Amino acid sequence: MKTEMHGGVTLESWSPDEVQTALAANKIVLIDVRTPQEYMFEHIEGALLMPMAFFDATKLPGQSEKRIVLHCGSGLRSERMAKAAIAAGLHQIAHLDGGFGAWKAAKKPYIGTNMGNGAPERVAP
Template identity: 70%
Template sequence: MKTEQVGDSILETWTVDEVQEAFDKNEIVLIDVRTPQEYMFEHIEGALLMPLAFFKAAKLPGQTEKRIVFHCGSGVRSEKVARASIEAGFAKIAHMEGGFGAWKGAKKPYIGTNMATGAPHQVS
């Protein structure tokens, strides 16, 4: 994990392995900031959707029990949202380095779309 001091807050950048381990242990809330279309085509099972275009930091869940980790396609949008969350007063916020592309590249499980039927299916 990489950390960056941003004012009085800390921005964390997590690897896909760190995200998967914490997510599997139910220690984090994983929030996908891609578009609804991107999410419907393929997404990490159990990740919440809060698209960048509609992002409102005040609507985020509290962090008393679980850390919030954002992800997008490549890590650019999630870092932008993480920084906006810090500006809104969150003390510790994280995003996933490399985004969903890195998740898929590391062969992590996700929900994809069967191109023959259009139905969602588990990809391992």
């Protein structure tokens, strides 16, 4: 995990392995900030959608039990939204370093779209 200080708060950048482990242990809320179209085409199973265009940090769930980890396609949008969450008063926030691209490059499972019938399907590279 990499960290940087932003507004007096530590912003964490998690690796795909760290996110996968924490998600499997039910220790995080994973929020996808990509567009609905990107999410519909492929996404990390269990990730919730809060598109960047409609991102409102005040609507994020409380963090008394689980840390919030944001992700996007490459890590740029999620880092920006994490900084917006810090500016809105959140004190624990993280994002997936490298985004969904890093997730796929690390050969992690996800939900994709079957191009033959348009149905969602689990992809385990």
